[in-house]
Amino acid sequence: MTVNPSGWRPSSPATEQVTGDTTTGNRALMLEEPLLFEIGDTETTGVDFEDVEASANRLGGLERSRPIGLAGLSEPETVRHYTRLSRQNYAIDLGLFPLGSCTMKHNPRLNEKIARLPGFADIHPLQPVDTVQGALQVINELAEWLLALTGMYGVAMSPKAGAHGELCGLLCIRTALEARGDAREVVLVPESAHGTNPATAAFAGYRVENIPANAAGRVDLEALRKRLGAGGRDNGVAALMITNPNTCGLFEPDMIAISEAVHAAGGFVYCDGANFNAIVGKVRPGDLGIDAMHINLHKTFSTPHGGGGPGSGPVVVSEALSPYGPLPWAARYPDGSYRLVEEEGAAEEHPLGFGRMVAFHGQMGMFTRALAYILSHGADGLRQVAEDAVLNANYVLRSLEDVLDAPFAASGPCMHEALFSDRGFSGGLGTIDLAKALIDEGFHPMTMYFPLVVHGAMLVEPTETESRAALDQFIVAMRSIAERAKAGDQSLKAAPVHAPRRRLDETLAARKPVLTYQHLVPEAADEPTPHEKGDR
Numbered sequence: 001m002t003v004n005p006s007g008w009r010p011s012s013p014a015t016e017q018v019t020g021d022t023t024t025g026n027r028a029l030m031l032e033e034p035l036l037f038e039i040g041d042t043e044t045t046g047v048d049f050e051d052v053e054a055s056a057n058r059l060g061g062l063e064r065s066r067p068i069g070l071a072g073l074s075e076p077e078t079v080r081h082y083t084r085l086s087r088q089n090y091a092i093d094l095g096l097f098p099l100g101s102c103t104m105k106h107n108p109r110l111n112e113k114i115a116r117l118p119g120f121a122d123i124h125p126l127q128p129v130d131t132v133q134g135a136l137q138v139i140n141e142l143a144e145w146l147l148a149l150t151g152m153y154g155v156a157m158s159p160k161a162g163a164h165g166e167l168c169g170l171l172c173i174r175t176a177l178e179a180r181g182d183a184r185e186v187v188l189v190p191e192s193a194h195g196t197n198p199a200t201a202a203f204a205g206y207r208v209e210n211i212p213a214n215a216a217g218r219v220d221l222e223a224l225r226k227r228l229g230a231g232g233r234d235n236g237v238a239a240l241m242i243t244n245p246n247t248c249g250l251f252e253p254d255m256i257a258i259s260e261a262v263h264a265a266g267g268f269v270y271c272d273g274a275n276f277n278a279i280v281g282k283v284r285p286g287d288l289g290i291d292a293m294h295i296n297l298h299k300t301f302s303t304p305h306g307g308g309g310p311g312s313g314p315v316v317v318s319e320a321l322s323p324y325g326p327l328p329w330a331a332r333y334p335d336g337s338y339r340l341v342e343e344e345g346a347a348e349e350h351p352l353g354f355g356r357m358v359a360f361h362g363q364m365g366m367f368t369r370a371l372a373y374i375l376s377h378g379a380d381g382l383r384q385v386a387e388d389a390v391l392n393a394n395y396v397l398r399s400l401e402d403v404l405d406a407p408f409a410a411s412g413p414c415m416h417e418a419l420f421s422d423r424g425f426s427g428g429l430g431t432i433d434l435a436k437a438l439i440d441e442g443f444h445p446m447t448m449y450f451p452l453v454v455h456g457a458m459l460v461e462p463t464e465t466e467s468r469a470a471l472d473q474f475i476v477a478m479r480s481i482a483e484r485a486k487a488g489d490q491s492l493k494a495a496p497v498h499a500p501r502r503r504l505d506e507t508l509a510a511r512k513p514v515l516t517y518q519h520l521v522p523e524a525a526d527e528p529t530p531h532e533k534g535d536r
């Protein structure tokens with residue numbers, strides 16, 4: 001393959017459609033970016049080592065038998081490649097990111113400053129405990145805040161994300177049930193649940209059964225009661241996994257009755273706490289009868305997520321589940337110093353725990369950021385966060401309900417996210433067309449086709465950190481696209497027209513992903529990758 005030495009390749013198939021009338025494919029100072037493999041080739045490398053005399057091969061037959069096929073690039077070529085690509089990213093630091101259920105709020109720079117203090121940023125998980133007392137204190141203090149905010153009894157800080165927290169919670173529940181000789185096989189999941197809930201339940205070895213939603217978008221309490229049976233304990237239900245506020249952006253007002261019904265039937269209540277931003281400082285999940293709940297520090301407590309960083313999903317648990325939680329945890333001695341409760345000694349202190357989920361304790365960078373966020377807001381500030389998040393979502397809901405179908409708007413205010421659907425669009429247009437047109441208007445699309453209980457769902461979560469002016473601009477864009485969709489404006493089918501790439505075949509990309517670049521390694525080309533096997 002020939003490579004243009006200066007890096008760009010005029011009118012390659014990928015660039016053709018966006019070149020407009022420039023020769024290079026660049027648009028002003030926004031540069032068109034080829035693949036890494038199109039810039040470099042396997043014959044050159046970015047570094048220039050002299051040949052060394054071969055030493056004896058000590059790889060015992062494990063040496064590579066064919067070329068690795070990586071494109072060789074110089075440092076400036078590499079830096080430019082990734083910097084150009086990064087300019088094509090959209091980020092919360094650039095504009096509104098209304099991705100429902102994801103709580104894409106601003107990440108305060110104060111958090112970053114704290115997380116970068118060398119005493120936090122440069123520690124190693126294998127350092128002696130007496131050299132990381134401050135870090136353990138941070139973990140412990142954050143844990144105490146999470147317990148205070150949720151009204152729960154214990155907390156496992158080690159899960160690395162929301163879904164990992166779900167697994168931690170279900171493993172606590174399973175261990176508790178097994179300890180009382182009552183292993184059960186079913187986890188109930190409402191229809192509106194996030195996909196991670198049934199996936200976690202299945203991963204933990206449970207059979208998943210759905211509980212329907214009622215016309216108001218809430219869990220159908222009667223259907224739940226019916227499934228649990230009349231007070232007996234032979235219903236097989238280990239747990240209900242419920243999200244509150246739920247993924248329709250609505251509070252479950254029957255939550256206490258739901259918890260009581262599950263407890264009476266001998267099961268536990270797991271709450272998916274991803275939507276905690278709507279109620280932080282207002283409602284304590286512990287008061288609602290919840291036994292376990294993960295907290296996405298990267299949503300509610302503003303630590304960067306998505307492309308921006310790792311998550312962290314501490315799990316708060318009730319007194320009944322606390323004996324079964326995982327190791328390790330940070331504990332305080334009476335003299336005020338800290339220790340990590342690990343395997344050694346746990347036999348006495350924590351004999352019923354289900355074990356260890358992670359190699360090292362916690363996501364230190366997320367803990368420092370979350371604690372900085374909590375301390376800089378204070379209890380009153382956190383309550384204000386929830387109030388403003390709900391206010392912003394209702395502003396969006398009421399500003400758009402006359403042009404977009406809003407399935408549950410008639411039943412009252414929403415919580416932190418506004419739910420719309422594509423009902424009323426004409427000319428074969430749907431949610432995807434509105435979302436793509438939103439890209440042309442400079443906004444990341446909302447969450448699409450989720451929750452599943454609403455056909456053509458659009459879930460908008462503005463968060464509390466957007467100004468009224470930003471929301472108004474978003475609303476103007478949404479209104480104009482919605483009007484076009486209702487009028488059946490077929491030009492929407494072509495959107496996005498101003499993005500670096502036009503509408504892609506996302507179904508094909510998901511079903512038949514091509515994840516390797518074949519052309520540089522001729523020997524490898526006729527050996528299909530696992531993804532290609534059977535597809536071609």
Ligand SMILES: *Cc1c(COP(=O)(O)O)cnc(C)c1O
Nearest residue numbers: 101161162163194196272274311
């Ligand atoms: C984000 C989210 C999760 C999963 O959290 P991760 O940190 O991405 O694993 C689960 N449930 C709901 C409702 C969510 O929004």
